[in-house]
Amino acid sequence: MVASVDPGTGFVTALSGGSTNITYTINSGCGAPASSFQVLNVSGGANPGTISGTSPLCIGGTTTYTSNGDAGGTWSSSNPLVASVDPGTGFVTALSAGTTDITYTVAGPSASFKTLTVVSGAAPTVSGPTNVCPYLGNNVQVSYTANTPGASSYTWTLPPNVNLVSGAGTSTITVTFNAGFALQANKQLRVRANSVCGVSAQTIYYLLVQFPSTPAPIVASTNNVCPSLGTLVPITYTIPKVLGATSYVWSAQAGNTTITSMNGPGENDTTVTVTFSSSFSTSAITVQAVNDCGVSGIRSLTITRSNPSTPGLVSGPTNACAHITQGGTAATYTVAMLPNVTSYTWSVPAGAIGLTGQGSNSISFTYPAGFSSGTVSVVADNGCGSSGIRTLAISKLNPSTPGIIDVIQSNSCPNREYSYTVSSMPANATSVLWTVPAGATILSGQGTTSITVSYPSTAVAGTVTATAQSNCGNSVTRSVDVKLPACPIDEFAKGSVQTSQLPVDALSVQVFPNPAVSDVKLMVKTTMKEQITVRVLDLQGRELHRMIIMPDALKSFGSNLKAGAYMIEVLQGNKRTVQKLIKL
Known part of the structure; x- marks a missing residue:
């Protein structure tokens, strides 16, 4: 079709080169239709023609591409990294290595192209199974494929005990393997590619x-089998x-284990679950x-049925x-808590009252009134069994005799007060019962x-x-002994004093004030006439000061x-x- 025209408006569209008549017709209904026409000539587009040239080319090769179309066109390459072309001459x-489209474009625009393959001449790559164990001696056909872009053919060399079924000279061959292939040293499949670049x-x-x-070593989700026994x-x-x-072939103790493959049989059978009966042993x-x-060597993992360790000492x-x-x-x-233990079983003396904590690592109870001696024992338990017994002997121990009684006078006549002390609570005792002479008050x-x-x-x-x-x-x-004279009628200056455990007989001493901030006063009343020696000692017994005083004399000292x-x-x-003196 050279041109089209709208029947109502006469709008003409040129479609292709050539000539055609554009006709206008009137039909009045009174006679034959009347018409007239005009010849329309349409000029045709440019012709790029068909491209001729060599493909494939080896890397570094050259050729000139030509077209039988209109002259004056331009040459181009879709991938200039694969091949370049001179725009005016078509020299390629x-x-x-790779492919590119060589295009010839003339006015219009009109164009044609030819795909060019550039060959490297490199050694081919090969794909196919490497481990041929599944194919030995069973006539199972195996395919191997070589690939070098642009190669026209391939030359294969097969090792002994490999039989060519099909594909000689092509990129893909099909072979079978004899059983003897496993024993031979030569297991090399060789191939070369043939192309414009040569071999x-x-x-x-x-x-x-x-x-x-x-x-590789077997990894377990837990090494403690005990909680799973019988479950x-x-x-x-x-x-x-x-x-x-x-x-894979998995195995465990027959009759006491059940093995389930998580991923089913086959090459993915690398994870299994195992359940154990209560009779399972290590x-x-x-x-x-x-x-x-x-079949490979055996990989094993020992599953140990281990009773708990004997508990540590009972505290x-x-x-x-x-x-x-x-x-x-x-x-x-x-x-102390032990690993892999689910409970503890305690044994206590008969008649124990209010036992709590059975099953845990700590219990409490009280002993019955008639208890004399016995033991508290414990074993650790888990799904594998029970441990050895740990025992603690219990007895009734009477209190020890209190230690030496220390006596200190804390107040003097007429309101005499003394403190009586043992150094510590006697062993196995809960209290100390004191008695004092008649007339004294605790x-x-x-x-x-x-x-x-x-x-x-x-007195x-x-x-x-x-x-x-x-x-x-x-206890014992x-x-x-206590031996105190009656207090003198006349009173000494009052103060807080302290005396040793030796009883006061005919020698009465007052140190005041006590505690003291500066000077301390000392007065000694006695019925004897000898001179009185006074020593000031530190708590280690070292003498710091010595003085001589007379009875009833008031002496000041201690400022230093x-x-x-x-x-x-x-x-x-x-x-x-x-007496003890406190200096502030």
Whole structure:
């Protein structure tokens, strides 16, 4: 079609080169239609023609492309990195392996192109299975493919015991393998590519008859099998894939285990779950990799059924006295937590009251009234069994005799007060029972290791006793004698004083004020006439000052003493008194 025209408007569109008549017709209905026409000549477009030229080219090769179309066109390359072309002459130079379109364009625009392949002449790449174990001696056909862009043919060289089925001279061959291939040294498949560049270098493709290697170590989701025994709770075991393996063989203790493959049989069978019966004993789970060449070495992991370790030492009271019912407190016994233990089983003396904590690593209870001796024992338990027994012996221990009673005078006549102290609570005792002479009063401390006693101003003679007590009984009694004269009628200057445990007989000493900030005053009343020696000592017994005074004399001293505690020793004949002085 040269041109088209709109029937109503006469609008003409030129479509292709040539001539045509444009006709206008009137139909009046009164006779034959009347018409006239005009000849329309349409000029045709430019002709790029058909391109001729060599393809493929070797890298570095040249050629000139031509066209049988209109002259005066322009040449171009779609990929100038593969090949360049002279725009005016069509001279082509191959630069690198690949393809490019060489295009010839004339006015219009009209163009035609030809695809050029540039060949490197490199050695071919080869693809196909390398481990041929699955194909030995069974006539299974295997394909290998060589690839060099632009190659026109290929030359294959097969090793012994490899049979060519088809594909000689082509890029893909099909072969079969004899069983003897596994035993020979030469397992090289060789191929060269033929192209405009000539014959390529040889590619050697190495074939293998590869037995699977021994699997890597088995990894378990847990090494503690005990909680799973006799349950449906599985343990997972995993290995990495083995190169060339087509399947795996897992095994565990027959009759007491069930193995389930998580990924099904085959080359992905690298993860299994195992459930264990309650009768399972220590044994191994094993795995081997398999392919058509054979079976790998065995990889094993020992699964140990291990009873818990014997618990450590039981901590808690070994003397039951403080923990016997009717006044005693609960005794608590504990062992350190052990790994892989689900519970602890305790055994306690018969009649134990209020036992709590059974199953844990700590229990509490009180002993019955008639308890005399026994044991507390514990074993650790888990799904594998029970540990050895840990035992603690329990007995009733009577209190020890209190230690030496220290005596300190804390106030002098007429309101005499003394403190009586044992150094510590006697072993196995819960309290100390004190008694004092008639007329004396315990002001404080009954039941403890120290009491304060008030004495009347009249003469007092007797003993102070201390007896250790517990729920199990009383100790031997410790005592100290008391012999106090009646207080003198005339009173000394009052102050707070302290005396040693030696009783005051015919020698009365006052040190005041005590505690003191500056000077201290000393007065000694005595019925004897000998001179009086006074020594100031530190708490280590070192003498700091010595002086001689007369009876009833008031002596000042101590202004040079530093803050601290001191002992004031007063000696007259065979009488000795020691008082404690506090200097602020």
